[in-house]
Amino acid sequence: MSLFFQLVVSGLTTGAIYAALALALVLIFRATNVVNFGQGEMATFSAYGAWQLMQWGVPLWIAVLVSLAAAFATGIVTFRLIIRPMMDAPVEAIVVITLGILVLFQAACMWIWGAEQLSFPSLFPHGGFSIGDVRVLASAVGTLAILLAIALAMGFIFRFTKLGLSMRAAAFDHTRSVLVGVNVERMLMLGWGFAAVIGALAAILIAPRLFLSPTMMTPILFYGLAAATLGGWDSPLGAIVGGLAVGVAESLGASYLSFIGADMRIAVPIALTLIILLVKPVGLFGSYKVTKL
């Protein structure tokens, strides 16, 4: 039984990272109706930025904060240069474009920093504590705390500030938001910026465990997609619950279903996504789109 709880704890820790990436995906999807397949690679790029700053002698926390700010700018630039001109394109074109973002950032990482794995320091102290037989690492607590902080901050901004209201309005209906004086374009830009920051945070949190490499976030992206699908693509809360659930499912699945093993792990989120889409396409917290005639 203690194995079970141990797996749940480690599942929640990875799940928090999936949740963060899913949150980034959902933010962008809500605002611009785009599934950004390049989200993971944009995040990897930011993590490399933080690593580079540390190589230049910048302290860990400052390097992280600077790279998050840079991620914000990267998100905005990506939106302005790549997505904005294509907003009215058919969905196939947008999919190909976001796949292009994936390739672009991956290639940029490989070009600048090379393909070998780099070690990335953890934000949290080593060690941890035990509850009964279950070992809880400090990094697990820290990761979950950061996810909680992101969730609360997002909830606060979206619910209680004028900026959040404008962003929700812009995401809900572009045309009518313009009519009531919301600067829709700026709101969409901010959405991409925030999403890039959250994604970058996910990459920085997972980098100590996976080692930094240009393809580090590619598998994580599939968990993020599964989490967003599970939670519902229009629900940030759903993304978080979905991320944690997918993390736990992966951790339990890989240990108890022996045929999956280490190399087929990636099949777990994909199978999960497919099942959710077939059984309940809007996810747990999503809402059905109703068209009134």
Added chain:
Amino acid sequence: MRDVFLSTAIKFGLFAIVAILIPVSAPAYALQEVAIAIAYAIAILGLNLLMGYAGQICLAQGTLFGVGAYVTAILNATAGDPPLPTLPVAAAVAAAVGLVIGLPALRLQGLQLAIVTFGIAAAFPQLLLKMGGLTGGVSGLPIDAPEMPDVMADAPELWLYLISLACAGVGALLVSRMLSGDGGRALRAQLDNPQVAPGVGGHLTGAGLWAVAASCGRVG
């Protein structure tokens, strides 16, 4: 009607001239590259049918491509079959896999389908590694060069080029037949909700695979 016929004839004529000029003027290595490019073109033909005419996003086209290539490779490496006759088998298996991938497409559209097929594309290499006993794992499988008539013995690249070209021709013919017939009309009409499309796309890709399998076999 005459004009249409004339412009088609001109297109085919130009195409034929280019197709002949390439092997005449290009060096052997470049010819092999062109042969591989043509093989890719066959796969893209399938994608064109799927996305362009049926409106289905399929990012797993490479998977179908790979399935076909591996069928040829496995038949060649384990059963010792010569590569060329395995082409129909490879196409049939790829089509079957295409149908299986296509089944969820009955329920999904647009972005959802993109997500699922992207996932399939990512899981496929892992699956290949998992079945290392059959697929040779990371190091892959050796493939015999396609059997050549004696005339071609001193120009294997040219033979490869001709095979690719023939496959592409057959593929293009199939697509245009399909699109001009009742099925094609139905396909275009169903642009919002095509059901058999991925299976159909798979067929085509399958046909192309073998050429690449052969190319890779030669390169490796």
